[in-house]
Amino acid sequence: MTDDVLVRARDLQVHFPVRSKGLRRKVVGAVRAVDGVDLEVRRGETLGLVGESGCGKSTLGNALLRLVEPTGGTVEFDGADVTAMSRPALRALRRRAVMVFQDPYASLDPRATVGQTVAEPLQVHGLHPGARARASRVAELLELVGLDASVASRYPHEFSGGQRQRVGIARALAGEPDFVVCDEAIASLDVSVQAQVLNLLRRLQDQLGLTYLFVSHDLAAVRHVSDRIAVMYLGRVVEVGPAEQLAADPQHPYTQALLSAVPVPSPALERARRRTVLAGDVPSAAAVPSGCRFRTRCPHAFDPCPDVDPALQAVGAGQTAACHLHGVVGSREARV
Amino acid sequence: MSAPVLEVADLRVRLETPRGPAHVVDGLDYAVGAGETVAIVGESGSGKSVSVLALLGLLPASATVTGTASFGGRDLLAMSEAELRGVRGNGIGMVFQDPMTSLNPVLSVGRQLTEGLLAHGVVTGRAAARARAADLLADVGLPDPRGALERYPHELSGGMRQRVVIAIALAGEPRLLVADEATTALDVTVQAQIVDLVTRLQAEHGTAVVWITHDLGVVAGIADRVLVMYGGRCVEDGGVDDVFDAPAHPYTRGLLGALPARVDAQRGPGRRAPDLVAIAGTPPPPTELPRGCVFWPRCPVRGDVRCETEQPPLVRVGGTDPRPHRAATFYGREIP
Structure with a gap:
């Protein structure tokens, strides 16, 4: 069982201090961006991570790679504790666990050629030493992502958003990673180009046996690429399950509301649907409600919700949800 | 059918x-028409936003705009700046993408709302203006509307800000509302709230709506008619059901095929989703x-050499006569 899990987060926390104004800048509180997340990413799967802005999904993706420092809990990568890694061990991790960023305009160095950008990880990790070997590896990587090898001598500004994102993917794959975090990797692309990149990511997964964490606010895209989906709300994973099962039969009231809000590109279905329109806004992560953090907007909130912080519990085959509607059991201790 | 609220003919912008x-x-x-919603759909650079900015006289002076845009019997494109100012915010309300940049950050919500009410002579006197402003905020669903008058934009969430922008747009009781990517910057649950709000207000006031978006899911939910733009031209238009159920132009078909939600509707349980139908390449720059x-x-498809030399005409491919379904094609209904 342990063997098929590549990345495992246990009670992971990333809290950012809130300081007072003035000279002393005392710590007066914390933004609990990630606040007690248990999550497993299995080898060879795509785990979709969805949630609205500010829910902590990007911070969680970063924390799994230790691109932000967790303030509590642990992350295991292939059995090794990432949170305790030394610098050399972290450097080795950076080859095996990589990130594809959202904005291909900001994540490529405008003064480096595409070839230099893709070659950089090879140099850092001492792979394919020698200029000729490196150049041929760069050409191979560019062709792998559907670009012509000749583009290596060109600069990012000569490319469209979709092509830049391909460069970003080629760079991420340079060190032959096992695990790729795609952080809103299609969010800034046009619809027709999004489809190209989604198809490419899936082809690469088949070809290279990659494991993906696909972080996105776009539920339709997440459902399309994912084997399993995890839903985040206010720093916590509130539901996890097989993609189609979770999409067809969501068990957490937040997942239900989120799914019902996603517009469907079919006029007949849109006319027929009934939306659960959530009242109000997401509370601040610096002032998380007591008990269940969704209770302030939940249409089903009842007695135990303000007092007991619900734990993830089984609600279907391979599906878990953190909600008292499924029985007030296994509640997690209140975290202060 | 009564005369349309807005009738645009041969609009060109250089x-x-x-x-x-x-x-x-x-x-x-x-x-x-009154109470009707026309959605203009397209990817970035398709000209969809410019086409409405041109109507409102909001393009730089270096832009050359030709054609006619008949609004209430008068041609918007022939109006002087002074006349246009009387129309903007009075006959025509506008909602833009980013509520943070369309509101003035240093003025209170009340000040920004009453400014328009007084300038357009909707009410006279500050007290009456404030009362009307509070009514408008209540109408768009802002909690505590009187208190909200004293707030500044940074104190409100994105969804609340967009409600304020809509309240300002509706202050002059416009006959036409132009929404340019009005929900793009918002989370899906907030987007659902805003779409519901606009639909309700439209039904109550019989407002005509031009909704510009790249999101075909939103279009399916709100539009009566759809106009698909590509490279500055209309490639297809028609009733929302006709365009979504029987898309005629290869670009429209490509856009719909690129949507995960439509492709995944055919996915069996436990089966992997099929690949998306990506359109190769990227949209051309307008130059x-x-x-x-x-x-x-x-x-x-690319039928024959005419495609490369001649501009295909918009011909009827379906629909009923006053409201046809048209596509830019040489092949009529027999598109390959």
């Missing part, structure tokens, strides 16, 4: 750029539009 003239909008015709059909370099 911008001078360092790379030469750009034909950003190249011959657009459409009409919007480098191809001769002939603007879509031919990316077109999977």
